[in-house]
Amino acid sequence: MLAVFLQLVVSGVATGMLYALVALSMTVGYRATTVVNFGHGDMVMAGAYAVFVFVGSGLPFAPALLLGLVVLFLFGLGTQRVLMRPIIAGPHLSLAMMALAIGYAVRGGARLEWGSEVTTLQRPYAQDAWMVGPVVFTTDDLVIATFVILLLLVLFLVFNVTPVGRLIRAVFQSQRGAALVGIDVHAFHGVMWGAGAALGAAGGVLLALIVPLSPDMGVWTLLRGFAAMTLGGFGSLHGAVIGGLILGVMEKLLGFYLSTVFIDITAYLITILVLLIRPSGLFGRQAAVRV
């Protein structure tokens, strides 16, 4: 019994790492611009397909991955610059709808090309599994965990130790103050929107290791990202990570002990319960968030 429980927790943490990365990437864009990117799931999807295309064109995996992240960064930066900046002074809802529209457009494009076929991203390594005590670890688990942990570590250092991170934290807290000391807040918005897309894309590539590619994988991802953000406290960076991990584990536990139906509805349940019982989430400071 204990073995099963441990196994569920290990698998849950592995998927939770993915949710954490997606939630974190959404939080970065949200904190920078105060706009929730409803099209973020489609950036995750686009990242996976971009790397799929680059690998298909003959590039080795690592350069294909890097190129994919760069492309998504530029895409995020570009769409923010061209489509969102002109309406930045308008209501928040218009910006959120624009983000949603961009996501839909990307999804539509992916459907045109890959709508009817099931494709998978070839792992650049051989899948293997090990028994540690009674628990099975797969190479996928390890790759995902290693990659996400490294990424979190780098992000943590950049944010908290470097002067660039200090600027980022400054703009997160007061855009007026930032403009006051000579920071180009608009340019910053674009860069952070791009960084969010690139981080999301990294999540998409990792996700593609364990599920087939599909133009609609963004819907599924966005929902998990939202739930993780809500649970951790909307806008909290470490909250997004911890929320993602808890969500991943909860899905597995509820899915096994109650019913497999719960794998797909845990995210909804968590969102609803958190909003009712503790709207600020685990680490949030404010309950109300403008969309």
Place this chain on the structure above:
Amino acid sequence: MAALLEVADVTVRFGGLTAVDAVSLQVGAGEVCALIGPNGAGKTTLFNAVSGNVAVTDGRVTFRGEAIHRLTPHEIAAKGVRRTFQNGGLFGQLTALENVLVGLHTRVDSRLLGLLAGRKAARQAEQAATRQARELLDIFEIGHVADTPAADLSGGQQRMVEIVRALATEPPLLLLDEPAVGLAPHMRAQLGAVIRRLAAERGIGILLIEHAIELVMSVSDRVVVLNYGKKVADAPPDVVRADRNVLEAYLGHA
């Protein structure tokens, strides 16, 4: 001599309301110019017009001979016009020291990438900036809270952090919006002394909005009085003190 800052016939309208009505004024290098007037006279709006936070409807603002009234706030700040706000603008969760360091960023900026790569020169620049920021905080008697998040400081301390952040880069022009609000009397005197010293020793031009009239009279070279968006006086403090128009602006027409 050309003025450091020249505001020429500036008008700011919000819909039908004329908040600032054809106001002209000049601030020279090393000069302290106070902007006073009753609430709603247009002082802060004029500040916002200079710093790019509101659009100028008509007229020109030039800084060192260059028109700046069509630029964005960060562009104006980068040119060397720094300001404080009546409230807000601090980075609440950053420490007092970090707030000042962000204020210094334009100077450390060019080496940021080098710093990421761990280059020695860049690290030294960052250390120098940190040392300078700590010294400034000490001068303003808030050195002991340098590592406290700004949001946890008292109102007076926050005000001081904001001022230190604005002047850390030694901007040629400093706009201070009611810097003495929330300061204890001895800090007020301290602030007055610092303002005088910045102007006299560093040649910084200072435009000051202040209600604490004794501070205004003791630090200013010139006092500009606004009422209903119009300039009603522009003279040295002792002249303004005796001006009937000014009394009327404050007391209302009998």
